[in-house]
Amino acid sequence: xxxxxIMASLEAKHPGESEYLQAVREVLESIEEVYNxxxxxxxxxxxxRMVEPDRIFTFRVNWIDDKGEVRTNLGYRVQFNSxxxxxxxxxRFHKAVTPSMLKFLGFEQTFKNALTxxxxxxxxxxxxxxxxxxxxxxxxxFCQAFMLELWNNIGPDQDVPxxxxxxxxxxxxxxxxxxxxxxxxxxxxxxxxxxxTWGGSILRxxxxxxxxxxxxxHLLERAGxxxxxxxxxxxxxxxxxxxAATKATELGAKVIAISGPDxxxxxxxxxxxxxxxxxxxxxxxxxxxxxxxxxxxxxxxKFTAGKKAWSVKCxxxxxxxxxxxxxxxxxxxxxxxxxxxxCEVSNMGCTPEAIHTFQKNGILFAPxxxxxxxxxxxxxxxxxxxxxxxxxxGEEVDAKLHFIMKSIHEACVKYGLQPxxxxxxxxGANIAGFMKVATAMLEQGIV
Numbered sequence: 001x002x003x004x005x006i007m008a009s010l011e012a013k014h015p016g017e018s019e020y021l022q023a024v025r026e027v028l029e030s031i032e033e034v035y036n037x038x039x040x041x042x043x044x045x046x047x048x049r050m051v052e053p054d055r056i057f058t059f060r061v062n063w064i065d066d067k068g069e070v071r072t073n074l075g076y077r078v079q080f081n082s083x084x085x086x087x088x089x090x091x092r093f094h095k096a097v098t099p100s101m102l103k104f105l106g107f108e109q110t111f112k113n114a115l116t117x118x119x120x121x122x123x124x125x126x127x128x129x130x131x132x133x134x135x136x137x138x139x140x141x142f143c144q145a146f147m148l149e150l151w152n153n154i155g156p157d158q159d160v161p162x163x164x165x166x167x168x169x170x171x172x173x174x175x176x177x178x179x180x181x182x183x184x185x186x187x188x189x190x191x192x193x194x195x196x197t198w199g200g201s202i203l204r205x206x207x208x209x210x211x212x213x214x215x216x217x218h219l220l221e222r223a224g225x226x227x228x229x230x231x232x233x234x235x236x237x238x239x240x241x242x243x244a245a246t247k248a249t250e251l252g253a254k255v256i257a258i259s260g261p262d263x264x265x266x267x268x269x270x271x272x273x274x275x276x277x278x279x280x281x282x283x284x285x286x287x288x289x290x291x292x293x294x295x296x297x298x299x300x301x302k303f304t305a306g307k308k309a310w311s312v313k314c315x316x317x318x319x320x321x322x323x324x325x326x327x328x329x330x331x332x333x334x335x336x337x338x339x340x341x342x343c344e345v346s347n348m349g350c351t352p353e354a355i356h357t358f359q360k361n362g363i364l365f366a367p368x369x370x371x372x373x374x375x376x377x378x379x380x381x382x383x384x385x386x387x388x389x390x391x392x393x394g395e396e397v398d399a400k401l402h403f404i405m406k407s408i409h410e411a412c413v414k415y416g417l418q419p420x421x422x423x424x425x426x427x428g429a430n431i432a433g434f435m436k437v438a439t440a441m442l443e444q445g446i447v
Contacts, residue, residue: 001035001047003028010051017100019323023107023348024051030430034415038438044446046438053080053106056099059149061127063142066135075146077125079159080106083440085119086157088376088383090164092126093142093171102126104323105164108347109376111433112369115408118380123159125150131166132288139286143174151182156189156386162379163193165322168239168283169205189386192379201382202394204375207401209243211374212318212345213251214405219343219366222413222423228252233314233339235259236321236346237290240372242279244320244345245271253316259309260290265301266312275300313337319349328353335361344368355426366425369433370408377404408432 007025014020028047035041057077065071076099079087089109092102102124110122129142154161163172172193180186188199196202203210217227232248232255234241245255254270258279267275275297282292294303310317310330317339319326325346331354334342341364344350349368350358358365378401385391392400408429415435416428 019104082121087123087159088120089123093166095130147178207378208375213247233257257312370429
């Protein structure tokens with residue numbers, strides 16, 4: 001395999017799809033050496049097949065706003081790879097959603113799901129619908145219209161969507177209700193992230209953030225460090241950031257910053273449980289303003305407009321919001337302020353330049369496909385409970401989640417261990433996920 005030749009071919013076929021091409025290049029550069037040790041992979045053209053999605057559905061979504069006016073958005077579902085199980089991946093509702101973004105997320109999801117030890121393929125979907133400023137009734141009508149177009153291409157053993165940016169428990173509820181009405185099938189396993197009273201798993205809302213902190217704990221432990229007493233800056237204030245802040249605080253760390261598109265809230269005394277609970281209120285408001293935290297708690301939180309979380313001096317940086325949210329300049333600012341660890345909790349949260357800057361300066365760094373796999377892992381556990389028509393106690397789900405994150409860390413160490421004893425977690429995660437998917441594809445023939 002020659003990475004530059006494959007990338008040149010992809011760039012010619014998919015011009016302008018920057019996020020997708022960035023994600024593919026990162027993986028191919030990591031696996032090149034291992035791939036070339038397996039001529040059977042080359043003969044079967046595993047990479048050329050793996051980098052293209054199985055199929056993409058694109059559809060128009062018509063819905064009516066509160067003024068009675070017809071609105072139109074585009075919807076998508078990218079079913080990327082099903083070699084190790086049914087398609088699995090979230091739905092994202094955000095004005096910036098494009099096919100390139102969803103292809104990158106589906107590609108990443110394929111390897112992330114492989115790392116979880118569970119039999120799940122990779123997919124992603126969503127719409128350019130912007131939930132900000134919309135009423136509950138408008139969100140319900142949009143979700144119903146979206147599912148009207150998607151329902152016949154998903155199912156418990158076919159494709160199981162979940163939430164992502166802009167899609168939380170409320171949206172999953174509306175989507176699931178419409179699916180059941182259309183399909184006349186009342187299986188609880190067609191969507192994950194459901195409410196606790198109708199098939200949802202305990203700890204699923206917290207799982208991405210919880211799993212990220214479990215992974216970070218193991219990463220620090222191997223490096224001879226611990227979370228307790230460390231200061232953490234978190235980007236975002238949605239579901240993922242909420243879970244990360246909750247578990248970080250439980251483990252004795254001090255979350256001193258959260259951010260949003262409008263700026264950053266610095267919390268010198270550390271975020272409290274009451275403030276963490278208020279993050280859910282902020283997310284549900286559809287205002288998308290982190291300033292709401294300082295307005296609610298003016299004595300504890302100081303808001304600065306136009307700044308990122310990375311402007312706050314901290315030990316550990318946890319990007320929890322969006323892809324490429326932490327760039328090279330941010331990485332240099334963090335390093336100058338004494339930050340010594342960064343774990344991506346968002347998908348591809350750091351630009352390649354930021355990652356190289358961290359690695360060049362000896363900063364502990366781990367990629368999103370490993371760090372944030374706890375969310376989809378717990379979705380997989382939810383699917384298992386649904387298939388058996390049972391529900392597990394929170395302690396059992398948490399124990400399984402912790403085991404999965406420990407296993408992912410061990411896989412990263414196995415494939416990413418360097419001669420000097422350090423671990424390249426980017427390389428380790430990419431190779432571990434790739435080997436599982438590639439082997440499954442090889443054994444199932446050219447299909």
